[in-house]
Amino acid sequence: MIVKKILAIINPISGTSKKNNIPQKINDILSSEDVTIDIVYTEYAGHATVLAQKAVEDGYNVVLAIGGDGTCNEVAKALINTRTALGIIPTGSGNGLARHLGIPIGITAALKSLKKSHMVRADFCTANDIPFFVTCGFGFDAQISEKFSKSKTRGGITYVEKSLEEYFNYTDEEYIIETESSYSKEKAFIIACGNVSQYGNNAFIAPYASLRDGLIDVTIINHIKFFEVLPTAIQLFTKTLNRNPSVKTFCTSEVVITRSKAGIMHIDGEPIEMPEKIKIKCHKRGLRIMVPDIQAANQFEADFLNMLSTVFGIRIPKKI
Numbered sequence: 001m002i003v004k005k006i007l008a009i010i011n012p013i014s015g016t017s018k019k020n021n022i023p024q025k026i027n028d029i030l031s032s033e034d035v036t037i038d039i040v041y042t043e044y045a046g047h048a049t050v051l052a053q054k055a056v057e058d059g060y061n062v063v064l065a066i067g068g069d070g071t072c073n074e075v076a077k078a079l080i081n082t083r084t085a086l087g088i089i090p091t092g093s094g095n096g097l098a099r100h101l102g103i104p105i106g107i108t109a110a111l112k113s114l115k116k117s118h119m120v121r122a123d124f125c126t127a128n129d130i131p132f133f134v135t136c137g138f139g140f141d142a143q144i145s146e147k148f149s150k151s152k153t154r155g156g157i158t159y160v161e162k163s164l165e166e167y168f169n170y171t172d173e174e175y176i177i178e179t180e181s182s183y184s185k186e187k188a189f190i191i192a193c194g195n196v197s198q199y200g201n202n203a204f205i206a207p208y209a210s211l212r213d214g215l216i217d218v219t220i221i222n223h224i225k226f227f228e229v230l231p232t233a234i235q236l237f238t239k240t241l242n243r244n245p246s247v248k249t250f251c252t253s254e255v256v257i258t259r260s261k262a263g264i265m266h267i268d269g270e271p272i273e274m275p276e277k278i279k280i281k282c283h284k285r286g287l288r289i290m291v292p293d294i295q296a297a298n299q300f301e302a303d304f305l306n307m308l309s310t311v312f313g314i315r316i317p318k319k320i
Helices: 024-031 047-057 067-078 094-103 107-115 140-149 156-167 226-239 294-295 299-312
Strands: 004-010 035-041 062-067 085-090 115-125 130-132 135-140 174-180 184-187 190-194 217-222 247-252 254-257 263-267 269-274 277-292
Touching: 004 047, 024 107, 047 062, 047 067, 047 299, 062 067, 067 085, 067 094, 067 130, 085 094, 085 107, 094 277, 107 115, 107 217, 135 140, 135 174, 140 156, 140 190, 140 263, 140 269, 174 190, 184 190, 217 254, 217 277, 226 263
Parallel strands: 004 035, 004 062, 062 085, 085 277
Antiparallel strands: 115 130, 115 277, 135 190, 135 263, 174 184, 174 254, 190 217, 217 247, 254 277, 263 269
């Protein structure tokens, strides 16, 4: 009998819901004679990384990130290129990685899904060697992430409020965008680099993105006039943003983005001060991650679509 060791890392301040009953639910749903479970809480920013590193050293098979995309980032960066897999119980505001993977939003449903899951190898990306697993970005959404991080309230409504407040004060920035085969200058409202399809809350900034294709999906949104904001938002939530004439998209394994000065960008929704030049790179299948069985069962289809993309240049939304 192989005994599985699971460490559950709970971020007590993620999202808006209370988490007092999570330990009991974890034990009720996941406990069995061949599973041992330990539960810990984070106490400060970055603590989840320290706890996950110790879990790797102690031979845990799975580390559960119980929180939002920021918590997933902290845990996952400690699991890169190890034999320990990331599991996700989403309790954050956006939950972009969980939603992309088809993990249910709801603690009980997510735990039941985890019990019937498989491990797959997934890509991760870096921005100047700082890992990210969902998206990173520049421009308006980076500015909003900074305002949101300082807000006393969380959730989608707060995010919309901050976006409307900042829209009229924001000035588009100029960027140089370089890949191995291209060079361009853009005055952009947003530049988003997606490892997965969405920011969170089903806002699909890169609807064709896959966690297993070794590529970054880059979305460039040029200036959006106020009367275009609502139609663009509708496209964002209906996976049709690529039809917008103000939007350009491309895929690459590496991209260098240069702006006129250092400033804020976001990494998995968290604002961070970065220099004017940022190298963004995809690292293929360097993270073990637990996905629901229905997603794992569709992996052959996803890999087939990746082959079509490579050989024929066909882009079809992918499941993982």
